[in-house]
Amino acid sequence: MEEPTHHHLRLILFPSPLQGHINPMLQLAHILHSNSFSITILHTKLNSPDPSHHPHFTFLSLDDGLSQTESSMEEDIIELTRLINVKCVDPLRACLRKLLDDQQVSGTGERIACLISDAALYATREVAESVKLRRIVLRTGGVSSFVIFKEIPMLLEKGYLPIQESRLDEPIPEIEGFRVRDLPAMKTASVERYYQLLTSMVEETKASSGLIWNSFEELEHSALDTLCQEFSLPIFLIGPFQKYSAASSDGVRTPDQSSIAWLDKQEPKSVIYVSFGSVAAIDANQFLEIATGLADSNHPFLWVVRPDLVRGLDSECHELLPDGYIEMLGGRGHIVKWAPQQEVLKHPAVGAFWTHNGWNSTLESICGGVPMICMPFFSDQVINARYVSHIWKIGVQLEGRVEREKIVEIIKRLMTGNEGEEIRKTMCQFKEKVQVCTSAGGSSHNALQNFISFIASSSPLDLERIT
Numbered sequence: 001m002e003e004p005t006h007h008h009l010r011l012i013l014f015p016s017p018l019q020g021h022i023n024p025m026l027q028l029a030h031i032l033h034s035n036s037f038s039i040t041i042l043h044t045k046l047n048s049p050d051p052s053h054h055p056h057f058t059f060l061s062l063d064d065g066l067s068q069t070e071s072s073m074e075e076d077i078i079e080l081t082r083l084i085n086v087k088c089v090d091p092l093r094a095c096l097r098k099l100l101d102d103q104q105v106s107g108t109g110e111r112i113a114c115l116i117s118d119a120a121l122y123a124t125r126e127v128a129e130s131v132k133l134r135r136i137v138l139r140t141g142g143v144s145s146f147v148i149f150k151e152i153p154m155l156l157e158k159g160y161l162p163i164q165e166s167r168l169d170e171p172i173p174e175i176e177g178f179r180v181r182d183l184p185a186m187k188t189a190s191v192e193r194y195y196q197l198l199t200s201m202v203e204e205t206k207a208s209s210g211l212i213w214n215s216f217e218e219l220e221h222s223a224l225d226t227l228c229q230e231f232s233l234p235i236f237l238i239g240p241f242q243k244y245s246a247a248s249s250d251g252v253r254t255p256d257q258s259s260i261a262w263l264d265k266q267e268p269k270s271v272i273y274v275s276f277g278s279v280a281a282i283d284a285n286q287f288l289e290i291a292t293g294l295a296d297s298n299h300p301f302l303w304v305v306r307p308d309l310v311r312g313l314d315s316e317c318h319e320l321l322p323d324g325y326i327e328m329l330g331g332r333g334h335i336v337k338w339a340p341q342q343e344v345l346k347h348p349a350v351g352a353f354w355t356h357n358g359w360n361s362t363l364e365s366i367c368g369g370v371p372m373i374c375m376p377f378f379s380d381q382v383i384n385a386r387y388v389s390h391i392w393k394i395g396v397q398l399e400g401r402v403e404r405e406k407i408v409e410i411i412k413r414l415m416t417g418n419e420g421e422e423i424r425k426t427m428c429q430f431k432e433k434v435q436v437c438t439s440a441g442g443s444s445h446n447a448l449q450n451f452i453s454f455i456a457s458s459s460p461l462d463l464e465r466i467t
C-alpha cells in the first residue's frame with residue numbers, strides 16, 4: 001500500500017499557556033498525530049504540559065522570560081497574554097530558525113509543514129513570516145464570539161463599548177439578539193488594552209494561511225457565514241475535538257476520580273455539576289450563596305472548588321462553608337478540587353451543568369447533551385452564554401447578583417417544568433448533530449479530511465511565497 005503523502009510532515013504547535021487553550025491544542029495534536037503527522041509542541045515555562053502524558057510528541061520549552069510576579073498574574077489574563085506576545089517573539093524566532101536549519105541537515109526527509117499557533121498569540125504572525133514558515137491559526141473559542149470581537153472597532157466607535165452600567169439593557173441593533181450587557185467585558189489593568197488585544201487577534205488571524213476551529217457548522221453556521229464574507233482564507237470547523245480523541249489529561253491539574261464513583265451512586269439526570277473553569281474567581285459572599293443555594297435546591301450536586309476559586313483567600317475555601325454543612329448534606333453533595341470534566345458531562349447521572357460558559361465547557365456540555373445554567377464571568381463567556389440561553393436555547397442564564405433564592409429558582413426552572421423539558425429536547429438534538437458531524441461524511445469529519453489534504457498538498461515552494 002502506498003504511504004500517505006504526509007507521512008514525513010512535522011507540525012509545530014504552539015498553545016497559549018492557559019488551561020482552556022492548552023487542552024484543545026493538545027487534542028488537536030492527537031487528532032493530527034493519529035493521521036500520521038509528527039508533532040512538536042512548543043510551550044512556555046508557565047503551565048508547561050507534562051510530556052509523559054503524550055509520549056508520541058516532541059516537547060520544546062521556550063524561555064518565556066516571565067518573572068515570577070508576571071507568571072502569577074493569571075487573574076489578569078489579558079495582561080499576561082499581552083506580555084507573552086511581547087516576550088515570546090525572540091525565543092520563538094530562534095527556536096523556529098533552529099528547527100528549520102536542523103531539518104536541512106538531518107537527512108531524514110522529514111519536513112516542517114507549518115506552525116499552528118493559538119489565535120491569542122497574535123505575535124506569531126510576524127515571527128512565522130520572518131522565518132518563512134506557513135502559519136495556521138487555531139481559535140480555541142467559538143466562531144460566534146469571534147464575529148462579535150471583529151465588531152469591536154464599530155462597538156467602540158458607536159459608544160456601546162466600554163460598557164456603561166446605565167446602558168446594560170439597551171439593545172444593539174447591529175447585533176441581533178444582543179444587549180450591551182452581552183458584550184465582552186473584562187476586569188483588567190486597562191480595558192483599552194483588552195479591546196486592542198482582541199482586535200490584534202482578529203487582524204492577525206485574518207492574515208494567517210488557514211484557520212481551524214474547535215466547533216461544528218451545524219451549531220455556528222450563521223456566524224460562519226458572516227465570517228466568510230470578510231475572511232477569504234481556508235476555514236476548517238473540525239470540532240468538537242473531544243469526539244475524535246479520548247479525554248486526555250494535560251497533566252497541568254490532576255482530576256479527582258472520586259467524582260465518577262460518587263456519580264455512579266446517583267439517580268439518572270439528577271445531579272447539578274458546578275464548575276467555573278480554570279480561571280474565573282468569586283468572592284467569599286458569592287461562595288456562601290452558591291453553597292447555600294445548592295443545598296437548598298435539594299438536588300445532588302458535584303461542585304468543583306479550585307484552591308484559587310475564592311479571590312484573596314489565605315485559608316482553604318472549605319473553611320468558608322457554614323458549620324455542619326457537609327454533615328447536613330448527608331452525601332447529597334460532593335466537592336472536588338478538579339474534576340474529570342469530559343467524563344462527568346458524559347455520565348448518565350448528570351442533569352445540568354452550572355457553568356461559566358468557557359468555550360470548552362460549553363462544547364463539552366453539548367457533547368454530553370447536558371443543559372446549562374449559564375453564569376458567565378468575562379470576555380467570550382458572556383457571548384457564549386447569550387448564544388446558549390437565547391439563540392441555541394440549550395440553557396438558562398442566571399443574571400445579576402448571585403443569591404441563594406435565585407439559585408434554587410433557576411435550578412427548578414431547568415430541572416422541572418415545561419421550559420426545562422423544551423431545553424432538554426433541543427440539547428438532545430444538538431448532541432445528535434455532534435454525532436453526525438464527526439462521523440464519516442459529516443461536516444467536521446469532511447473538514448478534517450480537507451485540512452489534512454490542505455497541509456499535505458502544500459509544497460515547500462509555498463513557503464517561499466508567503467514573504
Ligand code: UDP
Nearest residue numbers: 020277278279304338339341358359360361
Ligand atoms: N476542566 C476540567 N476539570 C474541572 C474544570 C475544568 O477538566 O474541574 C476542563 C474543562 O473540561 C475544559 C477546561 O478545563 O476543557 C476549561 O476550559 P474552558 O474553556 O471551559 O474555560 P477556561 O478555563 O478557559 O475559563
